[in-house]
Amino acid sequence: MGDVRMRWLRSLALALALICVTAAAPAGAAQKWGIDGEMVAQFEATVVDLLCELRGDCPAACGGGSRQLGLVRDDGTLLLAVKSNTLFAGATMDLLPYCGQRVEVDGLIISHPAMVIYMLQRLRKPGATDWVRATAFAEDWKQRNGAEDAKRWFRRDDKANEVIRTFGKVGRPDIMPPPAD
Numbered sequence: 288m289g290d291v292r293m294r295w296l297r298s299l300a301l302a303l304a305l306i307c308v309t310a311a312a313p314a315g316a317a318q319k320w321g322i323d324g325e326m327v328a329q330f331e332a333t334v335v336d337l338l339c340e341l342r343g344d345c346p347a348a349c350g351g352g353s354r355q356l357g358l359v360r361d362d363g364t365l366l367l368a369v370k371s372n373t374l375f376a377g378a379t380m381d382l383l384p385y386c387g388q389r390v391e392v393d394g395l396i397i398s399h400p401a402m403v404i405y406m407l408q409r410l411r412k413p414g415a416t417d418w419v420r421a422t423a424f425a426e427d428w429k430q431r432n433g434a435e436d437a438k439r440w441f442r443r444d445d446k447a448n449e450v451i452r453t454f455g456k457v458g459r460p461d462i463m464p465p466p467a468d
Contacts, residue, residue, distance in 0.1 A: 316329070316393065317329065317393045317394050317395055317408045317409075318408065319395065320395065320406075322395070322397055323399075324397050324398040324399050325395045325396070325397050325406075326395065326396045326397075326398070327394075327395060328392075328393075328394065328395065328396040328405070329391070329392065329393040329394075330360060330391070330392065331360075331361065331389055331390065331391050331392075331413055332358035332359055332360045332361070332366070332389065332390065332392060333358070333359045333387070333388065333389050333390075334349070334356055334357075334358060334382045334385040334386055334387065334388055334389075334390055335349075335356065335357055335358070335359050335365070335386075335387070336349040336350055336354045336355075336356060336357075336386070337354065337355045337356065337357045337365075337367065338350075338354060338355075339354075340357065340359065340365060341365075348383075348386055349383060349386035349387070351383075352379055352380060352383050354379070355377060355379060356368055356377075356378065356379050356382040356383065356386070357405075358382075358390075358392065358405060366396070366403065366404065366405040367402070367403075367404045367405065368382060368392075368404075368405050368407050369404050369405070369406055369407070370406065370407060370421060370424065374424060374425055374437060374440065376424040376425070376428075376440070377424065378407040378421060378424075379424075380423035380424045380426075380427045381407060381410065381419075381421040381422075381423040381424070382407070382410070383423075385410070385412075388412075389412075389413055390410050390411065390412060390413070391410065391411050391412070391413050391415075392405070392407055392409070392410045393408055393409045393410070393418065394406045394407045394408040394409070394421075395408070407421045408420070408421055409421055424437070425437035425440070428440050428444070432444070
């Protein structure tokens, strides 16, 4: 009987510890993904068109959704903004309404010797209380394609399939497998 009681007490202690840890974590804070070099990062930045920032090629309204957008931090650091979910989609549709404006973002900075990226999970105007989840790509894709969901959109998207046919799955046509007969 003592063994059963001890296991019960350990289970209770573990449950209480998990409740305490969960209560101490900020509600809705960025979710870690277990990626090497990841760091939870919440900060304010200005939304910019990357080509405008880097080359001076600056169409109106950050290109209206046809350009890759990024974030410039107060210290001048330019971050490529990508998505942090399994949609394999960019953050342009989420950031576009804030083109040229300051936003507060919550997500993950991924540092790798080749590059540093920001995996956007949610955003809001500075001073706002409610966060907006970074899901605009999925909503836009569903609407443009008359689809009920955006799961595995990249397998059903005409533009993505054309790029894959042209350049291969990894962007290198020289290592594409031969076409199936």
